[in-house]
Amino acid sequence: MGVALMKLAQWTAAGHGTGTLEITPLNEAVLKEIVMFVESFIYKHPQEAKFVFVEPLEWNTSVAPSAFESGYVVSETTVKSEEVDKNGQPLLFLSVPQIKIRSFGQLSRLLLIAKTGKLKEAQACVEANRDPIVKILGSDYNIMKEDSIALNILGKITRDDDPESEIKMKIAMLLKQLDLYLLNHSLKHISLEISLSPVTVKKDIELLKCFSGKGDQTVLESIEYTSDYEFSNGCRAPPWRQIHGEICYVLVKPHDGETLCITCGAGGVFLNGGKTGDEGDINYERKGSIYKNLVAFLREKSPKFSENMSKQGISFSEDQQKEKDPLGKAPKKEEAAALRKDISGSYKRSLEKNQINFGRNQMTKRWEPSLNWKTTVNYRNKGSAKEIQEDKRTGKLEKQRPSVSHGRAQLLGKSAEKIEEIVSDSSSESEEDEEPPDHRQEASADLPSEYWQIQKLVKYLKGGNQTATVIALCSMRDFNLAQETCQLAIRDVGGLEVLINLLETDEVKCKIGSLKILKEISHNPQIRRNIVDLGGLPIMVNILDSPHKSLKCLAAETIANVAKFKRARRVVRQHGGITKLVALLDCAHDSTKPAQSSLYEARDVEVARCGALALWSCSKSHTNKEAIRKAGGIPLLARLLKTSHENMLIPVVGTLQECASEENYRAAIKAERIIENLVKNLSSENEQLQEHCAMAIYQCAEDKETRDLVRLHGGLKPLASLLNNTDNKERLAAVTGAIWKCSISKENVTKFREYKAIETLVGLLTDQPEEVLVNVVGALGECCQEHENRVIVRKCGGIQPLVNLLVGINQALLVNVTKAVGACAVEPESMMIIDRLDGVRLLWSLLKNPHPDVKASAAWALCPCIENAKDAGEMVRSFVGGLELIVNLLKSDNKEVLASVCAAITNIAKDQENLAVITDHGVVPLLSKLANTNNNKLRHHLAEAISRCCMWGRNRVAFGEHKAVAPLVRYLKSNDTNVHRATAQALYQLSEDADNCITMHENSAVKLLLDMVGSPDQDLQEAAAGCISNIRRLALATEKARYT
C-alpha cells in the first residue's frame, strides 16, 4: 500500500483534480489486491495486526453502525471497538459517516463486516488517505521523501531495540512487499492489456470505413473522424487530450441506433459525452466502460454490427491480430518481463542492503509505463527514461512500436523546451545548443562501487568542517571525473548542491577544491545544465572578483565549460560576467612583476588565459559578442595575441574568430592590427591554432582591405601550403574558407596561382566533407574569373568533379558549384566538356531547387553556357519543359532570381526558334510586369531581355500594350551606365513601333536620350541616336501626312 498506492492516487488527482480514483480495470485490480492483503492480515500476522497506527486512517464510510456486532459498542450513530490502545482510546471509532481506524486488525474486521462494500470502502480509504504509510508508521517512514531521510530510518530502527520498533519495521517490510507485489501485478495487467497506437486505430477505422455505407449488408452506416487534422504523431486528438492517452474521436452511426461519439485512446475505446453545441466541442468525459478496441466496442453496442461483421466473413479480426502481434503485444510483454525482473532484482538486493532499498524502489517506480494511470507531471522524465530503457535492451525494440506515450512525451517535452527557447534569449547561435534531456541515473543499471564511495564523500562534505571537507574534496578528485558514471553519481547523491554551496563560503581552500571538481565534471552537458539550474553561475561570476588568482582561474575555467549552451551564456552576461572576464584579460600586462609568493596563487598569464577561455565559450552568442566589445575586450585580446604561448593563443584566437562574424568586430580587428598576428600564427606548430587563425581570416576577409592585409603580411603562402595537409578536416575547412574569401581579390588569386594552390584545390574536389567542398568550390569559382586559372582548372581535370557536384543537395555547396561551373563555361573549350558531361541539363534542373539562391546562381551559370555552347539553340530546346520552367521563374519575388533569369532569357532569345517558344509561354507580359522596379541590376538585365525579345513577331507592340515602355524611359534617369545602355537598346528596339514612340515622347524620353548621345559609351550613343531617329522619323511622317 506504499508507493504504488500513492502513485495511483496521485495520478488520478493529476488527471481530474477531484482526487477520486477512476474506475479502470487496473485500479480495480489494485484495490482488490489491497483488500485481500488487509483481510488476510489479521490471520497471517496477528501480532502486527495489534500495532496501533500513529494516526488513524479516516474516511467516510458507507457501512451502517448496525452492521457491527460482537466486539463493538454500538449506538445509533456511533460505533466504538472494545479493543483499545494504551491510553484507552478505541481502535475503531465510527460516527456516521466518518470512521477512524487505528490498527490493521480493525481494518481487517471492518472489511469483513463490509462484505460486498469492500471495494468501495477500500477505495474511499485510499482516496481519503493519500499517505497511508505516514499515518500508519509516522512521518519518518515517508518513503516518498528524499532518500537520505529514508536511509536513516533503518539505522534508527536497528539502533533502539524496543519491541515496538521491531513491529514497526516488520510492518514497513510487509507494506513494502505489498507495494512491490502491487506493482508487479499491475504490470501484468498492463502487459495483458492491449495498448492501442495511432496506427492500429487508424487501420481499424479505415477498414471499417470500407465496409460502411447505406444498405443492409454494410456493418455501419457511417464512421467519421471528428477532426480532419492529423498531428505528426498520428493522433487527431488535441494535444491537451493526447496527454491523457487519447488518440482520436470518431462519430459512428450504426444501423440500429443513435450516432455514437467514441474516444479512441491508448488505453482502449470508450463512449464519451458526445458533441456539445454547434462548434463541435466534444465532451471528453467517459460515459461507458472501456473496450480493447473499436471492433469489440461496436460489437457490444450494435448487434447489427456484429451480425453483419460475421456475415461479411472477412478475416478482419485476424488481420488485425496479425498486425497487432508484432506491433503491440510482443514488445509489451517483453518490456513487462524486463521490468518485473528489474523490480524483483532490486528487491532481492534491497534485502541484503537495506540502505539501498528505499532509494532504489523509488527510482524503479519512476518509470512505470502505465498507460491508463494518467499522469501529467512527470511525463518528460518518464518518456526519456523509457527511451533509455528501450535503447538498452539490445535496441531490438527501437521504433518497432510507434508508441503513443512516446509521441506524447516528446510533444510535451518539445513544447516545454520551446517555451524555454522563447524565454531564452536573442542569441543567434544554434549549433550544439540543444539541451539534452535530463537522464537521471537509472535504477536498472547496476550502480558501480564508485557511486557508493562518492555518496560517502558527499556525506562528509555535508557534515564536515573545513578540514574534513578539504580531505573529501581531494579524495573525490581521485575518481575519474572525466567518466560519466562518476559525474552523474556526484549529481545524483546531491553533490552538486554541496559543491555549489561551498563556493559561497569564505573558505578559500574549500572553494578551490570545489571548483577543481566542478571544472572537471562540467564537461558533461547534463551537469552543465544542473549547475545552471542550481544557480551556480552567478556565484562563480562573483568569484571572478576574488583577490585570489587561482580562484579566478578556476572559476573562469569552470564558466568556460558551463557556458556551452545559450541559457548559461545569458546568465553569465546578466550577472555582469562578461565585464569581469574581460577584466581578467588585463592581468597579463604586469606579468613582468615577480609573482607574490603566496600559496594558492597562479600566474597572471594563467588568469588571462582562463579569462580568454571563458570568453571563448561566451562569445558564441550574439549579445555576448557585443558585450565583450563594449567591455573593451578587443584591444586586450589584440595584446594577448602578441604573446607566444599556444595555450593562450588558442582561446584568444577562438574568441576573435567567433566574434568576427560581427561587422563591428571586423572593423575593430582591422584597426587593432590583429590580422598581422593571425597571419603569423598560421605558421604555428599547433593545428588547432592554425585552424582558428584560418577561421578568423575567413570571417574577416569579406572585407577588401583585410584581404589586402593578409597578402601584405604574407599570409597567402602559409594558407596555400596548409592545403597540402588534408588529414585534419576542420583545419582544412577553415583554411579553404580563408582561401576562398581571400581569392575574391584579384591580386590574391595571382599569388595563389604562383603558389600552385589552384591545382591543389582541384585535387580537393573529391573525397572531402561538405564543409571543405563548399569552400574549395567557392575558391575555384573566384579563381575561375580569370582566363589563366580556367585553363589550369581544365587542364587539371577539375571540370568533371565540379559537374559531378551539381547533383548534391547542400544548398551552400550548390550555390558555389553553379558559380564555378558558370565561370568555367566562359571558356569554349571547357564548355565543350561541360556539355559532354550533361552539365547544362544539371544546371537547368537546379532551377527547380526550392532555394532562391541556388535558382539564381544556376540561372547565372546558364548564361555563359548558352552563350558558348555550340548549337546552343538546339541544346536548349532539347530540355523538355525547360523553356516553360525558366519563363515561369519570372513570377518569383526574389530580385536576384529575376535578374538572373532575365539574363538567361536574354541568351536564350538569341535563338529565333527559342524566342518564338518563350513568346508562346508568355514571356512578354511577365517581363512587362517586372518593369516597375528600382533595382539597378534587375533593370539592366530586364532591359536587355526586353530588347532581345523585341526581335520576334509583334512582341514590340505587345510590350507597348503591356505598358512596359513608360517605366523603361524612367530607367534612363538611373545612375548606372549599364542600365542606360541596356535601356537605350531596348528603347531603340521598341521605337520601331509607332505607338511606342508616342509613349516615349509623352514620357519625355527625347531629352534624356539626347543626353545619352553625348555619352562616351559607343553602344549607348548608337542606341540612343537610333531611338531618337525613329521618334523623329515618325514625327516627320506625321507632319508630312498632315500637309499632304
Next chain:
Amino acid sequence: MNRKKLQKLTDTLTKNCKHFNKFEVNCLIKLFYDLVGGVERQGLVIGLDRNAFRNILHVTFGMTDDMIMDRVFRGFDKDNDGCVNVLEWIHGLSLFLRGSLEEKMKYCFEVFDLNGDGFISKEEMFHMLKNSLLKQPSEEDPDEGIKDLVEITLKKMDHDHDGKLSFADYELAVREETLLLEAFGPCLPDPKSQMEFEAQVFKDPNEFNDM
C-alpha cells in the same frame, strides 16, 4: 627601549630573516612589544606565553582548534621555554606570512606530527580529525566516520603504504595537491586574515620611520 637599541635589534633580525625587509621587521618588533605589554622587565624572560599567543592566533588569524593552536605555539617556540620571544616571533611570522611552500610543508608536518617521531600515525590523524565531522545521530559508531576519513586520507597520501605518513609521503601529496598542506587542520593563517593582518601592521610607513 631606546631607538638605538631598537635599531640594533632590527638590524640583527633583518639580517637573519630572508622574507622581511627592515621596515617590516621594525613594524613586527613594535607590534611584539605592544602585545607583550612592555619593553623590558628586569630579569624576566620577555615573551608571549601560551595563552597570550593562543589569544593572538584566535583573534588575529581566526584559528579555533585548541590542539592545533597548541601545536602552532610549539612550532613558534623553538627553544621550548614556554614563551615566544621576539626572535621566535619574527621567525614564526616570517613563515606564516611569507614562507615558501617547502618551509610551510616542514612546519605543518611538525605541527601534525604530535609526538614528534617523524611520522603522522593513524592515531594522530584520528586525534586531529576527531572533531571534524558533524555527529550524525543515526550513526552506529560516532567515530566510524572519522575512522573512514582517516582511511581516505591515508589512501590519498600514504604513498609507501606503511600505514603512516612520513615527511616524504606528505611532501609528495602536497606537491600534487597544495590543498593538502593543512590536511589535518588549519595551522596557517587563512589568506583573508593574513591580508588584514599585513595591511594593519605594515600600514603607513612614515609614521614608523619617525620613531
